[in-house]
Amino acid sequence: MIAQPFSHPRILVFDSGVGGLSILQAITNRVPGCERFYLSDNAAFPYGTKTEAELIARVTEVMDYAIARIQPDLLVIACNTASTLALPVIRSRFSLPVVGVVPAIKPAAQFSRSRVIGLLATPATVVRPYTRQLIADYAADSTVISVGSSELVWLAEQKLRGETVSDEAIRAVLEPFYQHPAMAQMDTLVLACTHFPLLAEEISRQLGASVTLIDSGDAIARRVQSLLPQLSPDASTALPEHQAFFTKSTAEVEQLRPALARFGLPQTAILDIPLAVC
Ligand code: DGL
Secondary structure: OOOOOOOOOEEEEEEOOOOOHHHHHHHHHHOOOOEEEEEEOHHHOOOOOOOHHHHHHHHHHHHHHHHHHHOOOEEEEOOHHHHHHHHHHHHHHOOOOEEEOOOOHHHHHHHOOOOEEEEEEOHHHHHOHHHHHHHHHHOOOOEEEEEEOOHHHHHHHHHHOOOOOOHHHHHHHHHHHHHOOOHHHOOEEEEOOOOHHHHHHHHHHHHOOOOEEEOOHHHHHHHHHHHOOOOOOOOOOOOOOOEEEEOOOOHHHHHHHHHHHHOOOOEEEEOOOOOOOO
């Protein structure tokens, strides 16, 4: 039984940037009665180009600080790049339940009829042994076309700041799929970076209706829901305002305010973490 010192269960959703908002949205839809905290480690963004040692050190450092400060009942690492590497370290370090976000290869393999599946992730996630193992376990009978892109992560950040994302930019990111001989049969694309569902419309516009996009959002929300039944919200107390934290004060954080408000995060604050690893 999880101790519940606060009147509503506190969920901390963590990512390098705004990508985890796609996961937060799914959690909000399914578990609206929780107090939600969002943490973007924008001081160390992006994660997808970091070495494994740098990333484990950074995620550990940020979690040590954030968990002590926010005291969540449950942590969601809303980042495939971090989860496919650092989940065991984080789970062994803290006693709270930790939900990770990993590429949705299994549902994609169950869904695909053509047995040609696309995998779009950060360059780090595409080559992770964890990801390769998911493919071996669940999609061994399929052709999996893997494309790693950091550019798309930046484009998602750009979109949430209210800037225009051109069709040409999206097309350029997707170009490696078109170079693959099996592309014409691809019927399913796994969005294996939490930033990418924020660009689902733009990606679909390029790929057309014959390719179904699959992400991990709702599966994660269901997992969170299953872990929370014993944390019943106190109906007599109003739900406190949800909060977004960043690890660095920047002009971009200011530009994100309208988007954060749309995701139900009217309050932003800076978590001043002493940066040993960045
Ligand atoms: N949103 C993160 C993910 O799901 C990664 C973005 C980054 O490279 O920082 O992989």
